Amino acid sequence: MGDAAPCGDGDAAPTRAGGVRRVAVVGAGAAGLVTAKNLREEGLRAVVFEAAPQVGGTWDIANANSSMYTNLRTNLPDCVMEYPDFPFRAQQYGVPDSSFPSHTAVQHYLLDYAAAHDLMPLVRLNTAVQYAGPLPGGKWSLRTVSTLETSADVAQAQIEEFDALVVCNGHYTVPKMPSDTEIPGLSSFAGLLMHSHSYKSAHDLFRSERAGAQSAPKRVVLLGAGNSGIDIAIEIAQAFPAAEVVLSHRKCKGNASQAQLLTYGSGPKQVRLRERREIVRVDGTDWRTVHFADDVGAMQDVDAILLCTGYHYAFPFLSPEAGVDWQSEPGCVTPLYKHVFCIPRPSVAFVGLPWKVAPFPLFYFQSRWIAAVFSGRAVLPSQSEMHADREREQQLREGDMGLPRRYMHMLEQRQWEYNRVVADLAHVPPDAPVRRAIYADCAAARRHDPVAYRRRKYIPLGLHERDFRVLVDSNDVTPP
Ligand SMILES: Cc1cc2nc3c(=O)[nH]c(=O)nc-3n(C[C@H](O)[C@H](O)[C@H](O)COP(=O)(O)OP(=O)(O)OC[C@H]3O[C@@H](n4cnc5c(N)ncnc54)[C@H](O)[C@@H]3O)c2cc1C
Numbered sequence: 001m002g003d004a005a006p007c008g009d010g011d012a013a014p015t016r017a018g019g020v021r022r023v024a025v026v027g028a029g030a031a032g033l034v035t036a037k038n039l040r041e042e043g044l045r046a047v048v049f050e051a052a053p054q055v056g057g058t059w060d061i062a063n064a065n066s067s068m069y070t071n072l073r074t075n076l077p078d079c080v081m082e083y084p085d086f087p088f089r090a091q092q093y094g095v096p097d098s099s100f101p102s103h104t105a106v107q108h109y110l111l112d113y114a115a116a117h118d119l120m121p122l123v124r125l126n127t128a129v130q131y132a133g134p135l136p137g138g139k140w141s142l143r144t145v146s147t148l149e150t151s152a153d154v155a156q157a158q159i160e161e162f163d164a165l166v167v168c169n170g171h172y173t174v175p176k177m178p179s180d181t182e183i184p185g186l187s188s189f190a191g192l193l194m195h196s197h198s199y200k201s202a203h204d205l206f207r208s209e210r211a212g213a214q215s216a217p218k219r220v221v222l223l224g225a226g227n228s229g230i231d232i233a234i235e236i237a238q239a240f241p242a243a244e245v246v247l248s249h250r251k252c253k254g255n256a257s258q259a260q261l262l263t264y265g266s267g268p269k270q271v272r273l274r275e276r277r278e279i280v281r282v283d284g285t286d287w288r289t290v291h292f293a294d295d296v297g298a299m300q301d302v303d304a305i306l307l308c309t310g311y312h313y314a315f316p317f318l319s320p321e322a323g324v325d326w327q328s329e330p331g332c333v334t335p336l337y338k339h340v341f342c343i344p345r346p347s348v349a350f351v352g353l354p355w356k357v358a359p360f361p362l363f364y365f366q367s368r369w370i371a372a373v374f375s376g377r378a379v380l381p382s383q384s385e386m387h388a389d390r391e392r393e394q395q396l397r398e399g400d401m402g403l404p405r406r407y408m409h410m411l412e413q414r415q416w417e418y419n420r421v422v423a424d425l426a427h428v429p430p431d432a433p434v435r436r437a438i439y440a441d442c443a444a445a446r447r448h449d450p451v452a453y454r455r456r457k458y459i460p461l462g463l464h465e466r467d468f469r470v471l472v473d474s475n476d477v478t479p480p
């Protein structure tokens with residue numbers, strides 16, 4: 001392909017990324033699989049490089065980099081999670097009464113997707129992309145190595161050329177660890193200190209050597225109240241009902257001088273958590289005293305701190321010449337047009353950067369757009385227009401919405417409009433409004449009770465917003 005001709009300021013010529021024939025895709029998780037399928041449907045040849053021995057990415061718990069834990073169930077209902085072109089129903093995977101199946105069910109769904117679309121011939125398993133960089137004529141050079149080799153033998157590396165590159169390597173594998181500058185004394189904490197990435201189960205955690213065999217913890221602090229913090233805090237509190245489990249986070253609404261008690265669920269599954277502001281310091285003669293940014297007082301004899309502090313974007317294989325900066329500012333991958341195309345070099349595109357979204361539908365629309373642009377069926381605006389769009393977006397986020405810069409790729413409520421715009425740019429039909437409505441109902445139920453919401457079973461009946469039913473234990477609880 002001819003890479004985009006450089007456009008000067010004010011250049012209104014559309015950016016042509018079409019004419020691509022052969023595309024390298026990095027990663028065969030949920031993003032890479034749907035990308036491969038959509039590229040092929042536009043007549044492009046996709047080669048998908050996957051470092052692991054299996055497709056599925058983080059949903060394959062055997063993948064060394066997976067952040068899944070043993071008892072994890074989805075936090076989105078099956079019918080929201082699904083790719084728009086392949087229904088996902090938990091009951092097909094042995095879960096008849098709930099729409100929130102285990103990670104194993106999702107992995108089976110992804111394997112079924114790959115089989116139904118005959119994607120495996122496009123995937124090179126056990127093959128890691130070590131380097132991807134642009135060549136002078138506009139093509140891309142990739143260096144890959146077999147992950148089956150025991151030593152990194154440079155002689156075994158393969159070099160290949162492609163017309164374009166799609167990055168689908170996920171962003172939940174490189175843990176964000178607060179430094180000792182952010183939380184003085186944290187690295188000296190003498191109890192168990194672990195990031196949620198390494199968490200597998202509450203019992204495994206306290207069976208570890210450092211905590212002593214099978215010792216039940218008395219005090220556990222989880223830092224960060226994203227889905228990992230909340231879900232794992234609940235697991236630990238259910239596994240060790242006598243333990244004091246503290247969920248420490250920046251958005252804690254509790255009184256600054258009172259640790260709020262949260263009670264979720266009912267019956268034997270009921271859990272009680274204490275909510276505190278964020279950890280500010282660790283000290284004490286035994287280095288097990290934790291201080292919080294509230295006036296409630298320090299907590300002593302803490303057995304474990306779980307850092308549920310999220311993850312960094314990382315593209316270690318991407319050459320600096322690609323023109324994408326992902327290292328200068330945490331949470332920011334720039335300069336991209338609508339979170340997808342690298343503006344100065346649109347022959348490289350990203351699937352899945354946005355967060356607080358329903359990932360699979362978003363992957364579907366982004367990859368349909370990429371495939372349409374690479375095949376020439378859709379055209380990007382001029383470079384100056386793409387830069388202007390990015391600046392408007394930045395102004396909206398940081399100015400009008402008051403979001404911190406690290407939230408650059410956070411969409412949340414705006415994901416539906418985003419998917420609609422991307423579908424429009426790809427000239428494909430938009431998503432069904434019923435997905436948005438079920439997502440909103442589930443989010444409200446999760447906020448209300450993060451233990452009980454997974455008892456819900458959603459039944460989509462059509463495409464329109466109100467076309468669904470919700471059952472709990474066979475009772476109809478559909479909102480009016
Ligand atoms: C704990 C947890 C729970 C989640 N729960 C939900 C949920 O309930 N519902 C939901 O919709 N989403 C959930 N998600 C979000 C989840 O990340 C997405 O659903 C989706 O799986 C992401 O897919 P991906 O393909 O972008 O990334 P990944 O699944 O991470 O796949 C990336 C793939 O790229 C490969 N790779 C990386 N680098 C290279 C390289 N250099 N060369 C070759 N291959 C490479 C990796 O081996 C991996 O297979 C959860 C995430 C986590 C971490």
Ligand SMILES: NC(=O)c1ccc[n+]([C@@H]2O[C@H](COP(=O)([O-])OP(=O)(O)OC[C@H]3O[C@@H](n4cnc5c(N)ncnc54)[C@H](OP(=O)(O)O)[C@@H]3O)[C@@H](O)[C@H]2O)c1
Nearest residue numbers: 073074075178224225226227228229231250278308309310
């Ligand atoms: N299926 C499930 O049940 C399930 C379970 C776990 C995870 N997940 C998914 O996995 C993905 C990752 O979730 P995650 O919860 O691991 O990451 P996350 O959503 O990025 O949340 C991390 C949280 O930690 C906070 N944080 C970071 N550094 C901090 C510090 N120094 N002090 C205090 N707080 C700090 C962040 O606050 P700021 O926002 O202020 O930066 C944020 O709220 C998401 O897609 C999530 O939905 C799903």
